[in-house]
Amino acid sequence: MPKRVTLKDVAALAGVSYQTVSKVINHKAQVTEDTRRRIWSAVEELRYRPNVIARSLQGNRTRTIGFTIRSMSQGISDPFLNELLTSMVEAAGRHEYDVLVSVTEPGDREMNTYERLIKTGRIDGLIVDGTTRRDERLAYLSQEKFPFIAFGRSELDMDFPFVDVDNFTGMYQVIEHLIAMGHQRIAFVGLSPEPPSGHDQPASEDLSQQSFCAYERRRGYEAALAAHDMPLDPDLILSSQIREEGGYQAAVSLLDRTTPPTAAACCSDLVALGFMRAVRERGMDVGPRLAVSGFDGIPLSAYTHPPLTTVKQPIKKIGELLVNTLVHIIESTELPERQILLMPELIVRQSTTGWA
Amino acid sequence: MPKRVTLKDVAALAGVSYQTVSKVINHKAQVTEDTRRRIWSAVEELRYRPNVIARSLQGNRTRTIGFTIRSMSQGISDPFLNELLTSMVEAAGRHEYDVLVSVTEPGDREMNTYERLIKTGRIDGLIVDGTTRRDERLAYLSQEKFPFIAFGRSELDMDFPFVDVDNFTGMYQVIEHLIAMGHQRIAFVGLSPEPPSGHDQPASEDLSQQSFCAYERRRGYEAALAAHDMPLDPDLILSSQIREEGGYQAAVSLLDRTTPPTAAACCSDLVALGFMRAVRERGMDVGPRLAVSGFDGIPLSAYTHPPLTTVKQPIKKIGELLVNTLVHIIESTELPERQILLMPELIVRQSTTGWA
DNA sequence: CTGTTAGCGCGTTCAA
């Protein structure tokens, strides 16, 4: 580790006290033009950069925001992370903040992780991903009055800041589209964090385990059917693991029935891909007679075979809004909006329409 | 922001000096069983957690490692990031380190970003991604004697720690496989960071801009052809943007020729997907007569249509090795190996063999 | 205009 240059080194070279250097660097000083120049040239010569740790200690703020991803099998969709993280880090940079990433595993020790995160003083605020219907993490952070923002909502008896996409409407639009294409038996492939449960048995009845966004999407499915006076057949509602394999298995279980559905609305693009693979393995074609839709709008969805009908989330914008809003909260500056709901966009492609 | 509990608060409650508390907490004290118990119960009651910023300042180490991703269009493949980052963060956690993520954009200001990163004292070491053939970042870090490790090698006149995959051999194996399948005209679709250049004109001759791993893969391609006495046709070597779109465009340019190739070895799975889409749009089938291969072995590659022949990188292991090695370097502890080269694994699927 | 004193929370002396 190279020796670090400190204020005192600069001060020595410039022939002033180091406190004066500090003032000049922070533009909080009335100094003669001469000493200012001496100081800045010493800074340049020594390539001095202020120690952010010392600054943090003294200022009681780290200019760092935390971001927790839930390890594998839950939380954000793979191909999103890059884009989300990049947009968050870039947005943070614009406010001169850094981003610290932590991985948390749902379970007993999870709250300990959060406690450590917020009580050791290494971050000024936290971005929480993958909210559940009853998310204790949010309740905890709120109770501790720690600045945070959630990517996704939750059914809590409290207000908290969030950025979310209207998953209900997104799925509603998908189902309406499928109905418009003439489908009568539309399956819904939901998400479950753990190994696939069978039919309509959520992996656990515990609301604190159920993904909020998956729940919203399912509500959108049910509402759309109801709005068109179509029956809700519990046998057509599955939940699958979050990745390709889950969709594959769901498809197997659906397609081998005597009366399989003619359309499947999947809760993620990756799941839809797994689903489509199973379809092809059975020698069938994905298209108007057996429609498959995804959710997320990952870039890849345009390049699958057939290209996937999906709902696109404005992921870059989400990252920016999360960071910008959180920074406002941290700095207690004026805030246009603490709760932001974005509309997703239905993208219709050949996986539901065929090649016409 | 809630008020923070400090050592002094604990000391007051336990009725001892705060220095004593510090010793007990760090297990560096001979104290009576009685005071020890009083202290720990005070810690519990107050839910005291040591302030890591203060610790960092005093100890001159932050227990934080930095990870720089190159923003969009370069660097690590999308679907990898989640897995790599997760494995890195988890591995770091085992050493009680955190991970700070930065985004850097290749260009003039890039080195400033690195200077800031290492001179402001916020990280103890750095993991550098997306190395180029002549990577000035590595030279700079090395010259500054800042602890770092690269994901990927570089052609520098110096030794530095890295974890890399043998991309040369990986691509070599792909080409041998294609040759064994009877192909005589095998195209190579390389990677270029910027908008696609035409033929064999690297976006720039500047080695500091050329991706090292892409170069290695191309060398593997050339070596395999040579080993089988096959001619090297410059017209069959393209470079494409790193994502799906690039593969799509490369395919368009290849397939519309009078004598198109019968196989295409792509430098990434995403590129291969774009390629395959273009093939299908022309009413052709990907398979033994028009083979396409990828590189990376992202989970998705098993679910494409047809499933993609690819080279799988042990990404989780890479993340762990990067972190473990870097921590050894930071702490100057014994080190089994500073330069680690992992063998990738060829996975043959139907995109080159067809459905038998 | 500039330097001095003080303290952020902690770990490490060294005395008591």
Add this chain to the structure above:
DNA sequence: TTGAACGCGCTAACAG
């Protein structure tokens, strides 16, 4: 076995 003094690098408040 415990506590007092000191300093990590910096900024803030005040004194000169």
